[in-house]
Amino acid sequence: MILIVNKYLLGKSFKGVSLWPFVILKSPELKKxxxxxxxxxxxxxxxxxxxxxxxxxxxxxxxxLRLVQYKDRFLAYKNISFEREAYTQEMKENYVKERKFWAFLQFI
Structure with a gap:
């Protein structure tokens, strides 16, 4: 993982984005x-x-698909299976080490 801090690469509503192998952050405080x-x-x-x-x-x-389903950009984003997994598991410190292959499928 390579962390890059650049507030100009992200839109207003984004704090960060993962683009393998980079994680682009809006502010240096997010590193902590x-x-x-x-x-x-x-x-x-x-x-x-x-x-x-x-x-x-x-x-x-x-x-x-979620945008058609929910007719709301934020709800569509929050209900993408990848986001569901990340949001529900982000508090688990060792989750990435312990997670099973293709674990996001259980969040579809």
Missing amino acids: DETFINHEKIHLRQQIELLILPFYIWYLLEYL
């Missing part, structure tokens, strides 16, 4: 936010499992 960093580490693991490019394709397609 263990929950946030763990959330992003979960996304990096998901990306590796799906061989990176298919992750982004799946993410986008699922977002569009």
Whole structure:
């Protein structure tokens, strides 16, 4: 994981984003936010499992499906299976080490 701090690379509503192998952060303080960093580490693991490019394709397609389903951008985002896994598991310090292969499938 390579951390990059750059407030100009992200939109207003984003604190950070994982683009394997990088995690781009809006502010340097986020480096100390263990929950946030763990959330992003979960996304990096998901990306590796799906061989990176298919992750982004799946993410986008699922977002569009959830957008049709919920008719709300924020709800669509929060209900993407990758996000559901990351948000529900981000508080678990050792989750990335202990998680099973393709664990996000249980969050579809």
